[in-house]
Amino acid sequence: MADRGTANALISGESLLFLTDEQLRRGIEAMFFAYRGFTADPDRILQNYAYGRAHHRAIHFIHRSPGTTVNNLLDILGVTKQSLNRVLRALVEDGLVESRIGTRDKRERNLFLTETGTALERDLSDAQRNRMRAAYRAAGPEAVTGFRMVLEQMMDPDLRRHYQTTTEHTP
Numbered sequence: 692m693a694d695r696g697t698a699n700a701l702i703s704g705e706s707l708l709f710l711t712d713e714q715l716r717r718g719i720e721a722m723f724f725a726y727r728g729f730t731a732d733p734d735r736i737l738q739n740y741a742y743g744r745a746h747h748r749a750i751h752f753i754h755r756s757p758g759t760t761v762n763n764l765l766d767i768l769g770v771t772k773q774s775l776n777r778v779l780r781a782l783v784e785d786g787l788v789e790s791r792i793g794t795r796d797k798r799e800r801n802l803f804l805t806e807t808g809t810a811l812e813r814d815l816s817d818a819q820r821n822r823m824r825a826a827y828r829a830a831g832p833e834a835v836t837g838f839r840m841v842l843e844q845m846m847d848p849d850l851r852r853h854y855q856t857t858t859e860h861t862p
Contacts, residue, residue: 732818740785740811745770745778747815750804753788754812755857758801760793767853787811 710718733747740746745768752767753759765775779802782788787808793799804812827835843851 729819729822732822733815736811736814736818742781745774746782749775749778749782750787750808750812750815753802754804754809754816757803758791761790761800761802764802782808 730744734744737743737747748768749764752764756763761775761779765772768775779788779790783790785807786805789803789805790800791803793801830838843854846854
């Protein structure tokens with residue numbers, strides 16, 4: 692009996708290697724709609740501040756790596772310096788982010804969330820964690836592992852290395 696289960700698993704696993712264009716299209720559409728859901732809750736919170744998703748991403752990664760530099764944030768977000776400066780200027784002016792002169796290099800700016808910024812980050816991430824937790828529970832542990840593996844394989848190699856470095860420091 693175990694052999695039949697193993698055979699079925701291999702057959703279904705092998706069939707995944709030969710997905711049709713329609714099956715792939717449905718996966719792509721599922722990603723689009725899932726992303727809409729994933730960002731909907733934070734978008735509603737951000738409206739109260741007249742902020743957008745770029746602000747959310749900056750807050751998220753500053754929280755994940757307190758003291759990160761502007762250049763590091765540019766690498767992570769993949770945006771132009773002008774675009775990031777606009778976002779950071781608003782966050783600093785509104786008292787959510789503090790920009791400190793670098794200790795090793797006076798030209799560097801190290802970024803930290805203020806108490807207000809930390810509170811907003813908590814609200815935003817709580818909303819996303821709640822949605823993700825519910826989805827993970829509904830899908831089950833094997834699906835969670837598979838989903839994470841698929842996401843990691845979709846990342847460009849440089850970003851995957853950056854992601855892996857970031858997650859290695861997570862308790």
